Amino acid sequence: MNKFVLHTGIAAPLDRANVDTDMIIPKQFLKSIKRSGFGKNLFDELRYLDEGQPDQSCEGRPLNPEFVLNQPRYQGASILLARENFGCGSSREHAPWALDDYGFRCVIAPSFAEIFYNNCFKNGLLPIVLHDEKVDQLFKESAATDGYQLSIDLERQLVITPSGEEMAFSIDGFRKHCLLNGLDDIGLTLQHSDDIRAYEEKRRQQAPWLFDAIK
Template sequence: MDKFEKLTGVAAPLPLINVDTDMIIPKQFLKTIKRSGLGVNLFDEMRYNDDGSEKPDFVLNKPAYRNAEILVSGDNFGCGSSREHAPWAIKDFGIRCVIAPSFADIFFNNCFKNGILPIALPQDQVDLLMKDAEKGENARMTVDLEKQEITTSDGEVIPFQVDAFKKHCLLEGLDDIGLTMAKASEIASFESKAAMERPWV
């Protein structure tokens, strides 16, 4: 998993509440078990017409936001079914941080396991960041995980909270497999000792 330390990039405004996982990645794209290739279908029904052409008014289709790395959205982001494909699609598109007033629990935890930093902030602070994001590609935000601060394009600093263990995992680039592999020597030692003490197992 990629480390998340400090990110400076374009923030895309998506002022919608209850953005569910079917909106993020519709069910017809859930056949794959690969984490790559889903970015093109992120927000598929909002991004494309029935003939496959882009809807020019959707934020991620606008030239200023095609390379957005931060997404600012509304309350209850990631609600709906517990599909891990949702953070896969977000990450594959290139978005590494999602900011909203609240998140669905399963989606929130899946983000951390896939190298995405979800940040929950009070509505008034999200509103401020939304206005900053609406300025376009010249308004670049900085998200500093180590300091737990967001800096707007105007230099205003907004602190945020994050669980210490989840922060450690993002800073070190550790998903569940990585956490296990970090203990590989201890696991090997335990298995060797267990095999000697209980050879019949």
């Protein structure tokens, strides 16, 4: 997994609430058996005017000029500003895969849906929850300034605006540790194999039917 320590990049504001994972990456692209290559279809139905197909080149497809990521000033954006309940709906991890593949490293919103929030951390993508008013302020500042950039300092848990204002955010210790070090959590869990086996032993005595084989 990619490490996340410090990051500075252009912030692109996606001004709508309840952005669902169907919107982030529509279902026809979920047929891939790979983890990569979803970036060109990120927000496909918002970004293009036609209906996208898997394995289709996106070169020459008609772009929706209204959509934020198609505007010249947000080219190269790596931080997404979003509204409440971002990532709701389907559990598809293809959503963070698509954001990551497009080039986003961080999403800032007043709230996230839980499964999406979890999935981000598994992919080196940092979801940051800030208070409504702070998110609103970032939306306004990014609209007012071409090339508006934010810096994220994960170690200090800060979002830093161009004027130097620091906005603190919280994050679970374990997740922070994994992101800072780019750690694979399966490896970490397997360090506790003895605990897992001990649990199985004890539980097998209490509820043996839960260990009947599915076969």
